[in-house]
Amino acid sequence: MAQLMRGRDWASTPLGPAQSWPTSLKVALRLLLTSRFEMWLGWGPDIHFFYNDAYRPTLGIKHPQALGMPTQALWPEIWDDIKGRLETVYRNGEATWDRALLLLLERNGYPEETYHTFSYSPLTGDTGEVEGVFCAVTEETTRVIAERRLRSLRSLGATLTTADSRLKVLQAVEERLAENPFDLPFTLIYLFRDDGSAVLAASSGIPPGHPLAPVELRLQNDVWDLTRIWRGEESFPLDVSERSDLPAGA
Incomplete structure (x- = not known):
């Protein structure tokens, strides 16, 4: 300098x-x-x-x-x-x-x-x-974000220890993820049926029925690409940057 x-x-x-x-x-x-x-x-x-x-x-x-x-x-x-x-x-x-x-x-x-x-x-x-x-x-960006994410994981883990049914597990996940909108501005959890269709089981940040949170989804749909998950892919990114109606986090 x-x-x-x-x-x-x-x-x-x-x-x-x-x-x-x-x-x-x-x-x-x-x-x-x-x-x-x-x-x-x-x-x-x-x-x-x-x-x-x-x-x-x-x-x-x-x-x-x-x-x-x-x-x-x-x-x-x-x-x-x-x-x-x-x-x-x-x-x-x-x-x-x-x-x-x-x-x-x-x-x-x-x-x-x-x-x-x-x-x-x-x-x-x-x-x-x-x-x-x-x-x-x-x-202190790295420290603040790391500590915040660790708190979320600890909170989720502590809550899940007392969840003794699928319903309670889903409720616990929904509540704990909603506590950290900075890192998780919205989340959706779908459960597959045998025919490949899916039902919304938990959500945070956007309500059920939102255009991106339909209560039910067919395997082939225009909202979320379920076919890749149905085929066994564990994770892949989706670009939602053009959606102006979604919470954006921090």
Whole structure:
């Protein structure tokens, strides 16, 4: 990142040539660039964005164009989530703190469920006034999602230990899966009859009778491809991305 910053024509940006930057900004940037911890800082009223190598995975395809961009232009998809926090820093000179905050970032070309623990701290300029914000951040997406899924499995397992009939098993599965709409926005469980037709036995996220949740299905139908399962395939993906009437999860 240091090399990228040196190669940037800062004189053509609102920040002006790097030689004219205030000492306070230069000191903060030195700390930022030499740290191996995820960090970024914003400077000026438009909160022009600087970051280090450790922060690059968070940016995804927004790197390297992100360097020097106004923060609102860089992160329009989460601006409503972070605007108030940044105003607290700039207006009041107070730091903020969030643990595992959900932010739907579009860093890979699509909205992505991500979680971050971070603090926004004020950066004062050479005059003593707040002129920027410093952020140390840890992305916790993997941990949060893994723990959530593990809780679902534990809850399901605990409930099934007391289910002593097929009806109770289906009820338990339906109830436990409905508790995690982030990972399982909708589920359908069909039971086959001897002739290959199927009956809806449990569902979550969408009600029985929904266009994609018919109470009964023939082996050949226009809703779900039952023939592959009937032939013995254990699992295969189905594309429902064009359906606008389905819950989408996180």
